[in-house]
Amino acid sequence: MEYPMRKIMVATLLAGSAVASPALAQDAGTTFTGPRVEAILGYDHTGAGSSVDNDNGNDDQSIDGLLYGVGAGYDFNLGSAVVGIEGEFTDSTAKSSRNPFTDQFGFGRVSQGRDLYVGARAGILASPNTLVYVKGGYTNTKLNVLAGDTDETTDTSFKLDGWRVGAGVERAFTPNMFGKVEYRYSKYDSAQIDFMDGATSSEFDIDTDRHQVVASVGWRF
Template structure:
């Protein structure tokens, strides 16, 4: 009888342990990596006046890249830090236009982002969050009426905010849908001889809608 009671208690402990682990939040916690794909729109900001009657100029393309982060599940809320490297197919396609929202004819280059996010758990498998941080983007200058890039580029500094929904597929895998808005306020020019111009003011907007799939360690 005593052996039966001990066996029953051990079996109950084995069953209770996973349940207890779920109570303290097995998802949305720890380091993560992800693949990013989405829509990218870059254009003149509201304060720009190019004096050419075409201040609504913009470029659109496919955004792709990778991200990484670290989250802490607090029970009903999640906080974390994150970073990204992305690139884009967006570029100017009007050869007869030399002033493309103030930068000439350009293609969107790499973008670096570092920031933080915070959210609430709508249910144990769904996180709704907001985010914000610093972004540094590169615009490659295209040569005249060709698709070749020069060795000159604009580098833009700015900030990003966004919001999204993350869904835990299981403890280790997840999927996200996210909207982000970036505004770049400072820029400089990198020349082909290695020289860099002094910083100057810009006002460039960027809107992105992206989807991600990732792995949590």
């Protein structure tokens, strides 16, 4: 009686494994694919690029703050690799100090405004639920001119155009919920001024760098 019982138990386990294996394979295949949205939070640093040398001991050449915003994208799981497109809208608390009055890396006293990004990413699956990736694309940001030595923004602003590259790690907690940690570098090389009266300057060359370290939590549909 014992021997048949063992055969029944082994057969039951094998049947369960046969059912579970396709299910696990299906879960792995549906991870990192489809549309996604996410909330973004992290560290933001904007400053003078390598071609700007105004360090005379008095000029504050960078601003730092808290980056926050939202992102969205669409990914394609190719098996061992993932490719996708993505976009972001973020803002930042970074702004010039009020004392002493500084030229702020060539822009005067400013606060970091909204940032728009659109690009693509590609990565490899380090495990069924861990993606390591690189990214790149176009970025356009805004620097709001501050009034005198106050924190009040004026209606004059700089709009900066440039490109962004980065790298990160994404972890799928479930087939729908995920978290990311990411570093990004942005280089802005052209700008224009939007004046208070609605006029716009011609485009001119700049050299402004931006470094960000961010974490994201998101949901796939």
